[in-house]
Amino acid sequence: MxxxxxxxxxxxxxxxxxxxxxxxxxxxxxxVRNGFAEYDGPIFEYLKMFQIKSGDEIAEQLFNFTxxxxxxxxxxxxxxxxxARMVNQKINSLPRPIKWFSVPRLCRAERPxxxxxxxxxxxxxxIIGEGEVLADAEVIFTTVDYLxxxxxxxxxxxxxxxxxxxxxxxxxxxxxxxxxxxGLYGLLDKRARLPGETFEKMIAENxxxxxxxxxxxxxxxxxxxEEVGSVxxxxxxxxxxxxxxxxxxELLDTMGVGRFCRFDIGVVRGLAYYTGMVFExxxxxxxxxxxxxxxxxxxxxxxxxxxxIPATGMGMGDCVLGILLEEKGLLKDAATTRRPDYFxxxxxxxxxxxxxxxxxxxxxxxxxxxxxxxxxxxxxxLKEASAANTxxxxxxGQEYDNGELVVKDMTTGGQEAILEDKFWAEFQGRKG
Amino acid sequence: MxxxxxxxxxxxxxxxxxxxxxxxxxxxxxxVRNGFAEYDGPIFEYLKMFQIKSGDEIAEQLFNFTxxxxxxxxxxxxxxxxxARMVNQKINSLPRPIKWFSVPRLCRAERPxxxxxxxxxxxxxxIIGEGEVLADAEVIFTTVDYLxxxxxxxxxxxxxxxxxxxxxxxxxxxxxxxxxxxGLYGLLDKRARLPGETFEKMIAENxxxxxxxxxxxxxxxxxxxEEVGSVxxxxxxxxxxxxxxxxxxELLDTMGVGRFCRFDIGVVRGLAYYTGMVFExxxxxxxxxxxxxxxxxxxxxxxxxxxxIPATGMGMGDCVLGILLEEKGLLKDAATTRRPDYFxxxxxxxxxxxxxxxxxxxxxxxxxxxxxxxxxxxxxxLKEASAANTxxxxxxGQEYDNGELVVKDMTTGGQEAILEDKFWAEFQGRKG
Numbered sequence: 038m039x040x041x042x043x044x045x046x047x048x049x050x051x052x053x054x055x056x057x058x059x060x061x062x063x064x065x066x067x068x069v070r071n072g073f074a075e076y077d078g079p080i081f082e083y084l085k086m087f088q089i090k091s092g093d094e095i096a097e098q099l100f101n102f103t104x105x106x107x108x109x110x111x112x113x114x115x116x117x118x119x120x121a122r123m124v125n126q127k128i129n130s131l132p133r134p135i136k137w138f139s140v141p142r143l144c145r146a147e148r149p150x151x152x153x154x155x156x157x158x159x160x161x162x163x164i165i166g167e168g169e170v171l172a173d174a175e176v177i178f179t180t181v182d183y184l185x186x187x188x189x190x191x192x193x194x195x196x197x198x199x200x201x202x203x204x205x206x207x208x209x210x211x212x213x214x215x216x217x218x219x220g221l222y223g224l225l226d227k228r229a230r231l232p233g234e235t236f237e238k239m240i241a242e243n244x245x246x247x248x249x250x251x252x253x254x255x256x257x258x259x260x261x262x263e264e265v266g267s268v269x270x271x272x273x274x275x276x277x278x279x280x281x282x283x284x285x286x287e288l289l290d291t292m293g294v295g296r297f298c299r300f301d302i303g304v305v306r307g308l309a310y311y312t313g314m315v316f317e318x319x320x321x322x323x324x325x326x327x328x329x330x331x332x333x334x335x336x337x338x339x340x341x342x343x344x345x346i347p348a349t350g351m352g353m354g355d356c357v358l359g360i361l362l363e364e365k366g367l368l369k370d371a372a373t374t375r376r377p378d379y380f381x382x383x384x385x386x387x388x389x390x391x392x393x394x395x396x397x398x399x400x401x402x403x404x405x406x407x408x409x410x411x412x413x414x415x416x417x418x419l420k421e422a423s424a425a426n427t428x429x430x431x432x433x434g435q436e437y438d439n440g441e442l443v444v445k446d447m448t449t450g451g452q453e454a455i456l457e458d459k460f461w462a463e464f465q466g467r468k469g
Numbered sequence: 470m471x472x473x474x475x476x477x478x479x480x481x482x483x484x485x486x487x488x489x490x491x492x493x494x495x496x497x498x499x500x501v502r503n504g505f506a507e508y509d510g511p512i513f514e515y516l517k518m519f520q521i522k523s524g525d526e527i528a529e530q531l532f533n534f535t536x537x538x539x540x541x542x543x544x545x546x547x548x549x550x551x552x553a554r555m556v557n558q559k560i561n562s563l564p565r566p567i568k569w570f571s572v573p574r575l576c577r578a579e580r581p582x583x584x585x586x587x588x589x590x591x592x593x594x595x596i597i598g599e600g601e602v603l604a605d606a607e608v609i610f611t612t613v614d615y616l617x618x619x620x621x622x623x624x625x626x627x628x629x630x631x632x633x634x635x636x637x638x639x640x641x642x643x644x645x646x647x648x649x650x651x652g653l654y655g656l657l658d659k660r661a662r663l664p665g666e667t668f669e670k671m672i673a674e675n676x677x678x679x680x681x682x683x684x685x686x687x688x689x690x691x692x693x694x695e696e697v698g699s700v701x702x703x704x705x706x707x708x709x710x711x712x713x714x715x716x717x718x719e720l721l722d723t724m725g726v727g728r729f730c731r732f733d734i735g736v737v738r739g740l741a742y743y744t745g746m747v748f749e750x751x752x753x754x755x756x757x758x759x760x761x762x763x764x765x766x767x768x769x770x771x772x773x774x775x776x777x778i779p780a781t782g783m784g785m786g787d788c789v790l791g792i793l794l795e796e797k798g799l800l801k802d803a804a805t806t807r808r809p810d811y812f813x814x815x816x817x818x819x820x821x822x823x824x825x826x827x828x829x830x831x832x833x834x835x836x837x838x839x840x841x842x843x844x845x846x847x848x849x850x851l852k853e854a855s856a857a858n859t860x861x862x863x864x865x866g867q868e869y870d871n872g873e874l875v876v877k878d879m880t881t882g883g884q885e886a887i888l889e890d891k892f893w894a895e896f897q898g899r900k901g
Contacts, residue, residue, distance in 0.1 A: 039774040040554050043542060048555050051569070054507045070837040072809065075486045079478030079588050080512060080544070080574055081532070086472045100513070100542075102534030105578055110475060112512070112530075112544070112794045113808060122472050123480050134842060136482070142512055146536055156511050169844050171825070181833055237589070251497030289820050293827035342471040358848040391681065392722045393603070397724035400614055410599050 045147070045155030048071070048335070057158070059371035060355050061140050062188075064160040068138035070429075071175070071322040073162050076137045078119035084109040086118050089340055090310055092414035098145040115264045116141040116161050119342065124165055127341030133166030133346075152326045163350030170281050170300030173333055173349045174288035180318065180329060180351050181294045188367040194328065194465040196294075196318050198285065201332060203265070203278035204302070206300075211252045217243065220253075221253075226305040228229045228257060259302050278360035285314055289378075310334045313349065318360050328361060329353030378404040380447075380449045384415050384434035391433050400466070423447060475790065477579070477587030489590065489805035492619075492787050492794075493572050499615035503595050503607070508569045510551035518550050521772055522742055530577040547784070548573040548593050550773065555777030556597055565598030565778075584758045584789040585671035592761075593717040595782030597770070603878035605746045605765055605781045612750065612761060612783050613726045620799040626760065628726075629733035630717065633743040633764060634699070637709035638733070640702050642701045643684045649675065651741045652683075660689060675879050691734050717746055723864050736812040742766045752793050760793060761785030780833040810836040811881075812854030816847050816866035827874075834896070855879060863892075 042048055049057055068075065084101050090376075101111035113119060116139050144465060147436055149155055164172040185193060201222075208218060221243055228236050237254070244250045253269045262279050265271075265330045271279070282300065289295050306315045313333030320328065331351030339345045364369050380401050383392040393409045399406035407425065409418050412448060415432065422430050432443040436454045444460065445452035474480055481489055499506065505696045520528050533543040545551060550572050551640050556567060581587055594611055596604040609628060616626060633654075640650060651697045653675055660668050669686070676682045689701045695704075703711070714732065715771065721730050738747045745765030764782030771777045794800050811831050815824040824840045831838035839857065841850050847864065854862050864875040875886035876892065887895075 039557075040515060040521075042511060042554070043514060043536075045601065046513070048511070048551075049507075049509040050555065050556075050559070051506035051695055054509055057509070058507065066835075070810075070832050070835060072837070074483035075481075075490065077481040077486055077489075079480070080479070080576065081588075082475060083472060089472075094846055100534060100536060102532060104475075104532065108475065119480075122474070123470075123482065126480075127482070144512065156513075169842065171842055174825075178829060178832075182829075183863075185833070186835075215748040288822070288825065291826045293826070293833065294829075378502075390720070393606075393674060393720065394723045394725070397610060397726075400610075401617070401725065403498075403502065403618075405504070407504045410601065410603055463561045 043155070046151035047154065047156065050247060056368055056371045057355065057361065059368065060246060060358060061158060061160075063183055063187055064138075064140050064353075067179060067186060068160075068162060071136075071162075071179040071182060073136045073138040075139060076112070076120070076123065077139050077141060077242070078440060079144065081112050081117060082111045082122075083367070086122065086341075087111055087114060090118055090121075090308070095236040098147055100144050100146050103417050107353065112144040113141065114142070114143055114145045116142070116159070116179040117337070117350070117352075120161070120163060120343035121337050125338055125341055128338070128343055128346070134172065135163075135165040137165075138162045146236050152360055154356055158355040158357075160353040161350065161463075165314065165348040167348055167349075168335065168347035170285045171288060171306055172347075174292065176349050176351050177285075177296055177298070177316060178291060178292045180331070180353065181297050183315055184318070184328075185251060185294075185297075189254060189361070189365065191296045192354070193321055193361075193365060195321055195325075196298040196316055197304045198282070198298055198314060198316040199284045199304040200278045200313060201315045202304065202313050203282065204274055204305065206274040206278055207234065207256060207265065207269055208253070210272060210275065211248070211249050211256070213249065213253075222305050222309065223307045224254075225257065225303070226307040228305075229303055247290075256345065257302055262300055265302065282314065296346055304330075306330060310337060310340070313375065314338060316351075316429065326357050376405075376428065377407050377422075377428070378399060379406040379429050380418070380425070380427040381406060381408040381431045382415055382418035382433070383408070383412060384432070386412055388433040388437065391437070395431060395433070398461075419445075475587070477581035478585065478590065479823070484693070488791065488800055488803045489787065489801065492790060493590060493592075493616055495619055496570075496572050496785075499611060499618060499663070500592075502592060502613060503568075503594075503611040504610070505568045505570040505659060507571060508555065509571050509573060510545070510548060510555060512574065513542045513544050514551060514554075515545040518554065518773075519543055519546060522550055522553075522740075522769065530576050530579055532576050536898070544576040545573065546575055546577045548575070548591070549595075549769070549782070549784075552593070552595060553773035553775070560741070561776055562777070565594075567597040568863055569597075570594045575581075579894035584792055586788055590787040592668055592785040592787075593782065595780060597780040598778055598782075600767065601719045602829055603720060604747065604779075604831065606717055606724065606779050608763060608783050609721060609730070609748060609809075610724045612763070612785065613729050614875065616750070617729075619794060621793070621797065623728040625753055625793075625797060626729065628748055629732050629736045630714070630730055630746060630748040631732065631736045632710045632714050632745060633712065633738065633747050634745050635707055636693055636737065638686060638706040639701055640685070641800075642704060642707065643681050643686075643688070643712075645676065645681065649848055652795070654737050654741065655739045657685075657689065657735075658739040659685040660737075661735055689734055691733075694732055697734065714746065736762075738762060738764055738784055741768065742772070744768060746855050748783075750785075757793060758789050760789050782895065802900070808837075808858040808860065809839050809854075811838040811840060811861050812850070813840040813860040814847055814862045815840070815844060815849035816864070818844055820865040820869065823869070827863060829866070830893075 050445050088096050089245035098114055099111040118237040143159050144156045259265045287299050304315055304317050311332040312335040316328040333349040335347040337348050381392045381396045394404045396408045429446055430445040436443055441454040441456050442450055442457050442460055475512055509530040516533050532541040541812040575591050576588045691697045722726050736747055736749050743764040744767040747764035749759040767779040769780050813824045813828045828838045828840045859879055862877040868875055872888050873886040874889050874892055875884055876884050
């Protein structure tokens, strides 16, 4: 019986697994050095939990099922609802700000496409309990800190930043009714991916008044925060939001990542739940989907039955990122990070048990050590060691008649015979 | 709307996540130093794939669902079927022996009990393509190598080893028919967990002949490989299997883990698919379920539509292990491994941006650095740094009027003022 993997999922053979580990280990390291603590939740939760925040769009993308107890469950398509549930459960005992990260495995029942699979990994960082724009800046900095660490430069990627708070206030000034807002966010969010004509047609379906429509199009053409003011006369609310945005850019400059960032009113984020700054990171070539996205969502905990506490965060999947890193040649080192410290070769099958014992002792001391099951000629074994990029070989050959091991440095090719007792006595010093 | 997690799943808040990372990082490190390469598959696969190897028992424990394309899928309850599928797909290009490990997240729709949850993590190591008992020894060694590394000794745990091949041959000698074997394995596997009377009653239901039954009970009372011979007269097949077992114990001695291991004919493993040695590891107090189990299964690849290639492996869940490590006080250090390198404190709100810039620069250089959003008194900030077990503090105070930072060693309490330029100039040397 021949069985296939399910379409849109991935098999991680050791080379692909090395790439996945390279990406995820980097996410974890960047999170920790930026002061985030790791959390995780279950891979499945109550179906209804995933419908609170994201409405129909997410609900259609769920793998859901009913367990033997009749519970309606779903595999998580995102971890933010879990985060909200977990934080709400312990809100009184968690010191704030809560700076948490997670690297969950997520599943979405989408049609697989380039950069979008039905199963993927996503880096999430969130800061809860801090309403100042400083927390937003830290989320963006941490994200860029990771991308920079893996080798991407300001020539490779751009952080596009806007403010949902400002956009909401502007649309209100233009005269858009509150109940039209959510639909409009979804549409404006798609603008960059739609032909201009299609976009204008869709806007017309949403906003019947021509004057309002033109103002919206003018607004979306604004290249700077200042230009926004030339489209609509700003009131105090817009002013406050744009001041916040200016402070955000100032902080990003202070943090040394200003050259990665620019204002882009076209970054809207489709979901209704954003309340402040929003951002997305793209490859400069604009060939790929967004590498990641995030923003402020001050109502999240409240929507999940908790108190009203501000929050801001980011999510980055491994698929688009992986494509970009591959294209830029930044995955070359991913597979070669794990190399054996020792290979124990034996000239004669009679030395097999000796080789096994030495290998076991090396491993016990924490070193990566290997030997050949089959043995065969020494030359063949050394070739095997070399192919695995092993650092050192221990050879058990004729010298062992005098109790000596031959230790060979595989980098320099140099070798020396040493009494076995002496080898172990000196071992702590030469380890690694 | 208040939402609960699903019964039998776990929320990993940062302290629990630290324990999970401690366990899984240890599994990964032990695997790598023992020469295993990491792989992983999708969290869900075709339902039918999980029914091949394990029959009804596993099938009843599946979370299964149908996707929009009408495919019958299930969340993986184990990774071995995925391993078989993946190896079969590339069998001609993979160099043998294939030594692979994985630390999959698995789900089973069981009733949650102590040490058994509906979602857990499991360490899997497998060696494919090597029929010699040396591969079995390496699987057991690697398992013990990990358990020893986390602090468990031969006084804490015992590896109980037997041979399914020998048991099968013995039962055949006693006169058990081939079609009775699988049912009997399942029953004998439960012996240690059943009251003697119940066990004997169940045996009677399976084996009607009293003489055969008594021989089985005598056999299960054998304390050594030698004692087996006093119950039934051995034929060549049993002899071969018992010779293999003896060689296995000899190899485990050579590897330095002999004192952890003993023969126990009561270790049967319920599943039909084992073909050689079988083993389970228990706490010496026998208070918990098995910490792990494994054995040789030479027909696995063939059962999944591939060639007939020998294989041996082990699986260890995180639940029983976690309970044991907790009981033995071996999780104390798990939570304290990640400590910040620097905390940047500022005496005055006017220095906030300076603190932000320094923190960002430290993080950019790969160090874990923090600062306080709120500021407040220096004393309060230093207390916060101390509570987080930070190594060093940088204080931006009145000395900064002269361009000096104060660097405080939080371990010794010693501190010095240093010109900021000089601090960065010397930074590579003092890093960490």
